Amino acid sequence: MKLEILLGDEAVALGAIQAGLSAGYSYPGTPASEIMEYLIKAAARTKSFLASWAVNEKVAYEEALGVSFAGKRALVSMKHVGLNVAADPFMNSALTGANGGLVVVPADDPGMHSSQNEQDSRFYADFAKIPCFEPSNHQEAYEMTRQAFDVSERMGVPVMIRLVTRLSHSRSTVRPREPRGQNEIRPGASQDWTLLPVNARRRFRGILDAQADMVRLSEESEFNSLRLNEKDRSLGVVASGIAFNYVQENLGEAGNPPSLLKVCTYPLPRKLISRLVEHVETVLVVEEGYPLIERSLRGFFGVPGKTIKGKLSGDLPLTGELSPETVRPALGLKPLDRLDLGKFQLASRPPQLCAGCPHADTFHALNKALRGFGKGTVFSDIGCYTLGAYPPYQAVQTCVCMGASISMAKGGAEVGIRPSIAVIGDSTFGHSGLTPLLEAAAADTNMTVFILDNGTVAMTGGQPSYASGERLLKMIEGVGVAKEHIRVIEPLPKNLDKNALIIKEEIDHPGLSVIVAVRECLEEARKKRRSG
Amino acid sequence: MKQDIILAGVGGQGIISIAYVIASAALEEGLEVKQAEVHGMSQRGGAVQSHLRLSRARIWSDLIPLGEADLVLSVEPLEALRYVDYLRPDGMVITSRAPFLNIKDYPDVEMLLGKIGEIPHHLIIDSEKLAKEAGSSRTQNMVLLGAAAGSLMVREESLTRFIRVLFERHGENIVTVNLKAFALGQAVAAAAGFVPGSGGKTGK
Numbered sequence: 001m002k003l004e005i006l007l008g009d010e011a012v013a014l015g016a017i018q019a020g021l022s023a024g025y026s027y028p029g030t031p032a033s034e035i036m037e038y039l040i041k042a043a044a045r046t047k048s049f050l051a052s053w054a055v056n057e058k059v060a061y062e063e064a065l066g067v068s069f070a071g072k073r074a075l076v077s078m079k080h081v082g083l084n085v086a087a088d089p090f091m092n093s094a095l096t097g098a099n100g101g102l103v104v105v106p107a108d109d110p111g112m113h114s115s116q117n118e119q120d121s122r123f124y125a126d127f128a129k130i131p132c133f134e135p136s137n138h139q140e141a142y143e144m145t146r147q148a149f150d151v152s153e154r155m156g157v158p159v160m161i162r163l164v165t166r167l168s169h170s171r172s173t174v175r176p177r178e179p180r181g182q183n184e185i186r187p188g189a190s191q192d193w194t195l196l197p198v199n200a201r202r203r204f205r206g207i208l209d210a211q212a213d214m215v216r217l218s219e220e221s222e223f224n225s226l227r228l229n230e231k232d233r234s235l236g237v238v239a240s241g242i243a244f245n246y247v248q249e250n251l252g253e254a255g256n257p258p259s260l261l262k263v264c265t266y267p268l269p270r271k272l273i274s275r276l277v278e279h280v281e282t283v284l285v286v287e288e289g290y291p292l293i294e295r296s297l298r299g300f301f302g303v304p305g306k307t308i309k310g311k312l313s314g315d316l317p318l319t320g321e322l323s324p325e326t327v328r329p330a331l332g333l334k335p336l337d338r339l340d341l342g343k344f345q346l347a348s349r350p351p352q353l354c355a356g357c358p359h360a361d362t363f364h365a366l367n368k369a370l371r372g373f374g375k376g377t378v379f380s381d382i383g384c385y386t387l388g389a390y391p392p393y394q395a396v397q398t399c400v401c402m403g404a405s406i407s408m409a410k411g412g413a414e415v416g417i418r419p420s421i422a423v424i425g426d427s428t429f430g431h432s433g434l435t436p437l438l439e440a441a442a443a444d445t446n447m448t449v450f451i452l453d454n455g456t457v458a459m460t461g462g463q464p465s466y467a468s469g470e471r472l473l474k475m476i477e478g479v480g481v482a483k484e485h486i487r488v489i490e491p492l493p494k495n496l497d498k499n500a501l502i503i504k505e506e507i508d509h510p511g512l513s514v515i516v517a518v519r520e521c522l523e524e525a526r527k528k529r530r531s532g
Numbered sequence: 533m534k535q536d537i538i539l540a541g542v543g544g545q546g547i548i549s550i551a552y553v554i555a556s557a558a559l560e561e562g563l564e565v566k567q568a569e570v571h572g573m574s575q576r577g578g579a580v581q582s583h584l585r586l587s588r589a590r591i592w593s594d595l596i597p598l599g600e601a602d603l604v605l606s607v608e609p610l611e612a613l614r615y616v617d618y619l620r621p622d623g624m625v626i627t628s629r630a631p632f633l634n635i636k637d638y639p640d641v642e643m644l645l646g647k648i649g650e651i652p653h654h655l656i657i658d659s660e661k662l663a664k665e666a667g668s669s670r671t672q673n674m675v676l677l678g679a680a681a682g683s684l685m686v687r688e689e690s691l692t693r694f695i696r697v698l699f700e701r702h703g704e705n706i707v708t709v710n711l712k713a714f715a716l717g718q719a720v721a722a723a724a725g726f727v728p729g730s731g732g733k734t735g736k
Contacts, residue, residue, distance in 0.1 A: 005565065033571070035572070042609075049721035112571065142693040146712065166595065168593065169568060170567060170568040170594040171555060171566070171569070172565060172566045172567070172594075173559065192536035236608075242594065245594065246592075246595075248593075249597060249598075318736040322597070322670050323593075323595050324597035328597075335598070335599065336598065337620070337621050338598055338617060338619060338620060338621060339599075339616055339617075339619070339621050339623055341651070344647065344722035345611060346613055346614055346639070347610065347638060349542065349577075349610070349611075349634070350578055351543070352576060352578065352634065353576065355634075387576065390642055438615040530702070
């Protein structure tokens, strides 16, 4: 078949489609969004499978689990922190097992390019005791996804594909293979899928018993490879995923390359690793993310007679993403010569709200309204409006996780923060804001919630939002917020004074208020104009 | 033979379009291609960059190592300087002289251009003026691509073909404006006597 140039995310999506996918679900989040973007476009073209944005990652995971229960193949993707949201169904799906192939694809963000942490999803696979593939390039992302569906159906467990930003958002070529068809409906057995203690104990035993098979699969995987240097036994390198590329990039010029083991499957292939460790004096472990392989190798007491190097030993950085430069000194190589302009400082250019963004008008009005009050707190959330933390607004003081603005504002208000204000976007509200608002409404907490309804998931490229427009207003009313304290404003420069006054009134109200700031995202409006 | 290019600019300036055109041309010419880009938060008016690697041999890293880049191609002078660390000692910079002013502490432009002038192989072009001349101030990216075209290891005809593919869906007028911007960039590089081919290097 024809060679295609694809993002790493898209290679996974294409692999899933050609493995006979019946349905894919996801919630937008960098760097995973392009998996679902690709699936949705392909589904619209072929009309042969379903691809859909979910209201959050937990719902996405459960929808995929329902598809797997039905005997059909499902893919669920999310950014790494999205797997925290889906952790409940994820952990339990290891016990229900998969009926139709179930593949979960978290995309990690080492270096935190667009995230609030750099957690390593391989630990989740280890925690749930399911197999995990970690592609090092685009062709592998495609092949591993296809194989993940096979493994999932053969072993009856969900399988993880772990991506990282630099693969998700890098383009390269993929040669696809012949696609295969979908499964017929064949629902799962209720004694396996009903996790009452009596069933769950048996199922847990089952996945423990399957570990040896998973390790064997890893030992035999074509994605792992070992090259031993018979003459020089001083150094051996274990490299996984894209870290393998950084090692190879640097070894390109080395005349006497160290022994090298590429590991891209989990649970770890113990025998393969021991063949390398026995062969060399010093083992360097190079992996993107937290030191999972290094920790497994080192244990509490190390390997007698061997030196283990990596992130824990300080030979590689424990934080941030790897790069050819960070790996180079660990391999004992000198930095490359480069153009030298001497030392100079450059002003940084952090991301910022677009000129004319409705959020900017909301923040100006909020800041103006707050001038008459003492030192309160504006709890913010995940979205473009988090950029309100930067000058010139400096309007928000927190950003933690999806939905936390409302829950934290409630907690803060309950111990005396005045005014206690939450700022959340429409899609984030649909994701995780509704439940804390239900609580705040029941308690009539003295706080003010802003829902910034721009009608889209803007930060990740304009995916559809469930909790927008009329439905959003009905939701707010439906959880029991007093109608007279649900205020709608239009954030525009000309409305600054009027909006600030409304905000002030609602902050003065000693109970719960919700202010909905309604104005379409500029970028989305522009896109609509362009496509006519 | 290989060529490592850092594309730089500010979110929204069309870096990914430049990358698309070069990468597609390279793929068509049978080269290996890897192109790392930035999505998500940093796209919003922040500094953006793309690592574009072309080679006749296998490419390992998605990121260009510091000291390996042959070319920094930038739509903005401050952003051009941000990535000079990636250049090999004889690497080159092709940049617009037009600052994108969206930060308070933007440095003195003449100082920036002077610093870029210290790089042995550099070309500073007035892409803002040329883009307007082509018919749209939004075509600065294609002016820059044109200025670099003679130095790239892909054929200039392949580039123009994929400019056409990229803008086709926006109508013939947009295609023409972008092709004109590309041609104006080419002409400026030629008039400046900028030596084509100094970017590509053999070996590896």
